[in-house]
Amino acid sequence: MFNDLGILELVTLVVLAVLIFGPEKLPKVIQDVSRFVRKVRDFSESAKQDIRTELGPEFKDFEFEDLNPKTFLRKQLEGNEDFNELKELRSSFDLKKEMNDVADAVHGRETGSSVPSAAAASSVPAAVNGSPDLLKKQDKPDAGERPPYDSDAT
Template identity: 65%
Template sequence: MFSDIGALELVTLVVLAVLVFGPEKLPKLIQDVTGMIRKLREFSESAKQDIRSELGPEFKDFDFEDLNPKTFVRKQLMENDDLGLREIRSSFDLKSEMAEVADAVHGRDSGSPAGSPNGSAGRANLSKEPAGAPDPLKKRETPARGERPPFDADAT
């Protein structure tokens, strides 16, 4: 509950509580606060039991933590691997993909062996352009004198 409070903050809170409430009233205040927390926990547990009993036997193993969206998504995506997400995640190598893109942008050879599974020779050509189409990542030649450069709608 207080995992992000350090020792210095805790000591500061204790000293501040002693200064504000005084050493005479502080034990009674601590007892009242702990009693209130205990009653709130009992109330929440009884409310959970009432909800479980009202839902019926179909929801007897219903967990209220599943109502948290983060927990629900984590449970559905990580535990139920019906879609094969683990296999997809393990086959995706972001570092090699980024290196290939950087090499293509800079016009360098990727340096990976042609037979490797991460090399470009081992991959199918996924581009929609035909094999003879100019590479859009390579630097274009400057236009001849008097010729207008090609219009690039994205650049303007």
């Protein structure tokens, strides 16, 4: 309940309690508060037990913490083999390296590793069709030669 309560906050609460209730009434107030907390815990435990008995024997392993969506998903995904395979696939895939390889292939630079299959596949049809690769910078045409006509650019 008070997991993030530091020493300074605790001392401040004690000083405030002494100032508000006084040293004479403080032990009685602490007893009343502890009795109230105990009653609330007993009430919540009995309510949980009633719910478990009403749900029946098929829910005997039911925990109320499982109602938290994060806990529920964590428990469901722990036993799932597909999730483990996805984690392995994700760890083996380096998006930044793949993007750099594709950018190098587009700009015509040589890479240390092989060109990814997607970039290689996209450059193959241009060479097969005989059409020029529009992504590569072309040399300027001679003075008498007209520049190539690009119908998509007009």
